[in-house]
Amino acid sequence: MIRVPRWGANPAIFLLPLTLFLAAVLLLPILQVIVQSFETENGGPFAGYAKAFTSPLLLNVLANTIEIGLTSTVVILLIGYPIAYHLSRLSPRKRTLCMVFVLLPFWTSILVKSYAFAVILGHDGIINFLLRLVASQDASIKLLYNRAGAIIGLTHFLLPFMILPILSNLLLQPPELRKAAFVMGAGRMEIFWRITFPLSLSGVVSGLIICLVLSLGMFVIPALLGGRKDMMFANMIDFYVRETLNWNMAAVLSIILLVISSMLIAALLRVRGTGGLVSGGEL
C-alpha cells in the first residue's frame, strides 16, 4: 500500500519548536512586562499610566518622538519617491546595479552609520569643512547633537524602508496603462500625476506606516546624533531602567509603545494584506 503523508493533517511537528521557543522567550517576557506595568509603588495599579499621560517630561518626550518621527517620514517620502521612481524605470540590469546604493546602507550597521554622520555633521566634519572652503573660516553650522542631527540620521536609516514598498508597487503597475494614456495624447507629467502616482498610493502608505512605526521605537540614532532635548520614547525607557531603576515606568512606556506600534501594523496589514510583511520592504 502506498503511504502518502497527509500534510494538511499534521504539520505540528515542524511548527512546534519555534512555537515553544517564542512562547517561552517572547510571549512570557512580554506578559511579564504587562504585569510589571501595573506594579506601582503607590497610587494604585494605573498610577504608572496616569503619570505617562500627565507628566510634563513624558508628554514632552512623546511630543518629540511624534515630531521627529513625522518630520523624518515626510522628508523620507520626498527623497525616497524619486529614487523609487528612477529605479522602476531602469532596465533590470541597471536596476540591480542601482539597488546596491539602496541595499548597502540597509545592511550596514546602524552604529557605523551613526559614527559616519558624527564625522560628517560634526563641528570639524565634512560639511563644515566644505562650508569653510566657500564661506569664512569661522563659519559653522550646527547639525550634530541637535534636532537636525537626529532627523538627518533617522531619514538616512529609514530611506530604504520607504523606497522598497513604493518600488515594488511601481513595478507591478501594468505598463499598458501608461502606453494607452500616451497614445491618447497625455504628456509625461499628466501620466504621472493622474495614473502612476494615484496607483502608487498604497505603496506610499505602506512606506509611511513602516517608517513611522520604526521611528517611534528608535533608540540609537536620537541617543548618538540628537541632543538632550531630542530624547525619544525608547531613550526614556532606557533612562528609567538604567538611571532610576524604575521598572514600572519603563514597562508602562513599553506597553504604550507596543500598543501604538501594533495599531499601526494592523493598519498596514489592512492596506497590503499579509503579503505586506513579507514583501513590503524587509528582504
Added chain:
Amino acid sequence: MDDENRIGWTTRLAAWFGYCFLVLPSIVVIPISFGDSTELTFPPKNISLFLYKKFFMDPSWTDPAVQSLIVASFTTAFALALGTTAAYGLVRGNFPGKTIVTVAFLSPMVIPSIVIALALYLYFSALQIQGSTLGLVLGHTIISTPFVVVSAMSGLRNIDPTYERAATVMGAGRAYIFYHVTLPLLRPAIIGGGLFAFLISFDEVVLSWFVSSARTMTLPVKMYSSIRWEISPVLAAVSSLLTALSIVVCLVVAFVQKKE
C-alpha cells in the same frame, strides 16, 4: 526608451542626490580608517594601518569582537534550525489559523526592539541569567529567526514538490524527506537566511545593550559606549571592518542565489 517611460532630468537629479546621500556614510569611514593620527581628521594626513593595529592589539576591542562572533554563530545555528522547520510547516501545511501563526512567527520583526529588549531584561533578571551569553543568544535568536522563516518560505515555494512526492511514493517518511530531499534543495535559501541571521545578530545593538553585562559585552555595545563618550578614530577602523563584513555577506548571498 518609450517616450512615456522616459525619466526627466529633475527626477534623475533628485534620484542621484538620493543615491549619494544613501551611500555616503558607508563610504566616508573607509578613508578615515587609513589615517594615522589619534584625532578625527578628514581627509587623513597620512595613509597607514595605525588604527587597524590599534584595534587588533586592544583586548577591550577584540574581546567584544570575539564575543559577537560567538553569539552570532550560535544564533545563526538556532535561527536556522527553528526557522527552516517552521517555514516548512507553514508552506506545506494546510490548517485553519495559518495566517495567525504566520503573523505570530514573524512578529519579532514588527515589535520594536526596545520592547523586546526590556521584556528580556526583566525576564532574564527573574531567571537570573541576565547578562549571560545564553541570554544574548536567546535574544538574538528571537529577532533573527523571522528572517530565516521568510527566506526559507520563499525558497520552499520555488521548489518543485514533485521531488518530495516521488520520495513519498518510494516509501520515505516525512522527517526523512525533509532532511534528505527538501533541505538540500533549499541550500541557497538556507545560506542566504543564515548569513542574514548572522549579520543581524552581529550588528544588533539595542537588545545587546539591555541584555549583556560588562563581562559579555558585544562589539556593537562597545561601539555604542565608545561613540557616546569619546569619538575615537579607532571607530573608523571598526566601522570599515563591519562594512566589509556586510558587503561580503551581500555578495555571497547574491552569488549563491544567482547560481541556482
